[in-house]
Amino acid sequence: MKIPETGIAELDGYVAGVASGEIDVCKWVKLAVDRHIRDMERQGTDEFPYYFEPKACLHYVNFFQDILRHFDGIHSGKAIMLEPWQYFVWGSPFGWLKVDRLEGHPIRRFREAFIMTPKKQGKTICIAGSSLYMVDWDGWPGAQIYFLALDQTQAKKLGYGDAVKLVNKSPELEGRLRVNKSAGDMGIYCDEMDSSIRPSISDEDKTDGLKVQMSANDEVKDWTNFGIYQTMKQNTAANPNSLILNTTTAGSDMSSLGYDLEDKLKKVLSQSITDEQFFGIIYAGDKEDREFIEEHINDKDAFEKIKPLIQKANPNYGVSVGEDYYRGRISDAQKSSRDLNEFLTKHMNFWINAMDHYYNMEEWGRCKNEKYADWKKEFAGKPCYVFIDLQAKKDICPMYALFPDGETESGKRKYAVFGVNFLPGAVVSKNLVGKKASYNEWATDGFFTLTPGKTTDYDYVLEELKQWKQLFNIKAVGFDDWGPQVFAQKIEASGMKVYIIKQSTKYLSDPMKTIDAWTVDHRIAHNGDPVLFWAMGNVVAKEDANENVFPRKEHPDNKIDPAVALINLVAMELEDPLPKSGQRRVPKVWSV
Numbered sequence: 001m002k003i004p005e006t007g008i009a010e011l012d013g014y015v016a017g018v019a020s021g022e023i024d025v026c027k028w029v030k031l032a033v034d035r036h037i038r039d040m041e042r043q044g045t046d047e048f049p050y051y052f053e054p055k056a057c058l059h060y061v062n063f064f065q066d067i068l069r070h071f072d073g074i075h076s077g078k079a080i081m082l083e084p085w086q087y088f089v090w091g092s093p094f095g096w097l098k099v100d101r102l103e104g105h106p107i108r109r110f111r112e113a114f115i116m117t118p119k120k121q122g123k124t125i126c127i128a129g130s131s132l133y134m135v136d137w138d139g140w141p142g143a144q145i146y147f148l149a150l151d152q153t154q155a156k157k158l159g160y161g162d163a164v165k166l167v168n169k170s171p172e173l174e175g176r177l178r179v180n181k182s183a184g185d186m187g188i189y190c191d192e193m194d195s196s197i198r199p200s201i202s203d204e205d206k207t208d209g210l211k212v213q214m215s216a217n218d219e220v221k222d223w224t225n226f227g228i229y230q231t232m233k234q235n236t237a238a239n240p241n242s243l244i245l246n247t248t249t250a251g252s253d254m255s256s257l258g259y260d261l262e263d264k265l266k267k268v269l270s271q272s273i274t275d276e277q278f279f280g281i282i283y284a285g286d287k288e289d290r291e292f293i294e295e296h297i298n299d300k301d302a303f304e305k306i307k308p309l310i311q312k313a314n315p316n317y318g319v320s321v322g323e324d325y326y327r328g329r330i331s332d333a334q335k336s337s338r339d340l341n342e343f344l345t346k347h348m349n350f351w352i353n354a355m356d357h358y359y360n361m362e363e364w365g366r367c368k369n370e371k372y373a374d375w376k377k378e379f380a381g382k383p384c385y386v387f388i389d390l391q392a393k394k395d396i397c398p399m400y401a402l403f404p405d406g407e408t409e410s411g412k413r414k415y416a417v418f419g420v421n422f423l424p425g426a427v428v429s430k431n432l433v434g435k436k437a438s439y440n441e442w443a444t445d446g447f448f449t450l451t452p453g454k455t456t457d458y459d460y461v462l463e464e465l466k467q468w469k470q471l472f473n474i475k476a477v478g479f480d481d482w483g484p485q486v487f488a489q490k491i492e493a494s495g496m497k498v499y500i501i502k503q504s505t506k507y508l509s510d511p512m513k514t515i516d517a518w519t520v521d522h523r524i525a526h527n528g529d530p531v532l533f534w535a536m537g538n539v540v541a542k543e544d545a546n547e548n549v550f551p552r553k554e555h556p557d558n559k560i561d562p563a564v565a566l567i568n569l570v571a572m573e574l575e576d577p578l579p580k581s582g583q584r585r586v587p588k589v590w591s592v
Contacts, residue, residue: 057095
């Protein structure tokens with residue numbers, strides 16, 4: 001199949017190289033390229049009102065190459081020539097536009113960007129150059145650009161400091177831009193456009209009320225104040241052409257803004273959530289690369305073995321950083337675990353101490369079966385297990401069913417899972433942000449059953465279950481051992497068996513692993529339920545000494561309840577497989 005092209009040779013060549021496998025990159029770069037190709041194929045349609053404008057992308061790229069000059073090292077004074085990967089990564093946020101213009105002015109598609117690269121890949125100079133482009137060449141009068149950092153010293157030293165050096169080194173800019181070094185009014189000013197670039201600290205009070213054209217947020221792996229980020233998003237709301245540009249390497253704080261944005265981007269790229277105005281890419285090693293490095297770091301020929309993985313994670317290998325530098329880092333890593341962690345974090349972009357997402361969400365996505373859109377009709381009268389998780393009264397309350405779904409050609413059983421998620425109506429509001437921002441969309445699209453009030457009304461759950469009883473051959477309804485007894489008694493009174501499943505590694509480890517195997521083998525089907533998709537992608541786990549696993553989440557807002565419901569359903573099935581008909585015994589590991 002021919003890949004649609006933008007007409008920019010450097011960008012198209014990079015996309016084609018990644019798509020063909022000629023350029024070795026990690027999973028997330030591949031998915032970012034896949035997204036670009038999908039978008040190129042559907043650009044300008046009713047359901048996708050965006051298009052790629054090569055002139056807009058080249059206007060940005062040529063600003064770097066024609067106007068900006070390197071300010072240090074052996075390249076000082078020479079033009080900044082972008083590499084093909086930089087055409088794609090840095091040019092995309094400026095090349096994708098909305099179909100509709102605003103009073104004749106082109107409006108960019110992307111409002112947020114998250115660009116994650118290892119150290120020494122030229123990201124700081126690209127941020128600095130982007131700010132200078134926005135303050136003048138972008139042609140937006142009154143543009144206000146801010147470099148945000150944890151403190152004033154960092155704000156001056158990072159991207160803003162490079163922006164000042166670029167102005168001083170570029171003759172074309174010195175005549176148009178004015179650098180003010182005074183503490184009270186520090187900034188870069190374009191008097192003709194009445195626009196400015198200023199360093200600022202990440203303080204909610206000091207940034208509230210600003211009118212922002214671009215917020216340049218560097219090293220967001222160190223940011224733990226989510227409020228400042230939401231404030232800056234609010235500050236861009238009135239400007240349709242604004243951009244929040246986030247960049248970082250990996251770190252160790254999984255409660256940081258950087259980790260949160262990376263998590264969101266992975267869900268966007270794996271299509272578990274949709275955000276057409278969020279651009280991003282992650283250059284890093286794959287999971288197995290980290291294992292390979294840790295296994296071979298002390299080999300005599302460690303560098304030669306690891307070198308291809310370094311090239312894979314560092315797109316500017318041999319351009320901004322030479323081979324000797326990385327050889328030295330491997331040598332350091334052989335001497336201490338601290339230096340090894342430093343190498344893995346800064347040059348392979350692995351989060352230290354982060355638990356791995358357990359399920360392969362690409363394969364889970366491939367398990368979607370379009371014919372099961374009306375699953376209640378498809379599975380009417382068929383046997384199933386049902387599991388209800390009633391722990392979170394103020395958040396998602398999932399009720400899911402597991403059905404047998406035929407066999408593979410080799411005779412292995414296949415399954416299908418479907419369900420509903422109850423949510424207190426008061427939870428859904430315009431103020432939801434971060435990981436819960438999709439709740440509003442899912443509620444609008446009917447993927448949540450809203451109950452009145454601030455807590456889940458269990459009567460709604462019971463009523464839905466009674467309707468299922470009329471539709472399906474429910475063999476048992478499962479609860480965890482913390483479920484409310486009164487509700488269980490109501491279910492028994494309605495003629496259904498109730499089984500209590502202990503929530504411990506002993507009972508959930510095998511079901512977790514089984515779902516993983518079923519997913520890879522495409523032995524479990526679903527209807528694309530986005531809430532379940534999201535929850536499955538949130539499940540993390542670390543094996544204990546006996547290789548047992550237990551479902552966990554890295555952040556309180558990374559809900560896994562629907563996924564845990566499926567895990568419990570599989571626990572029920574493994575203990576006592578569902579028949580095509582007939583009653584079954586009470587499994588020995590459950591209490592009635």
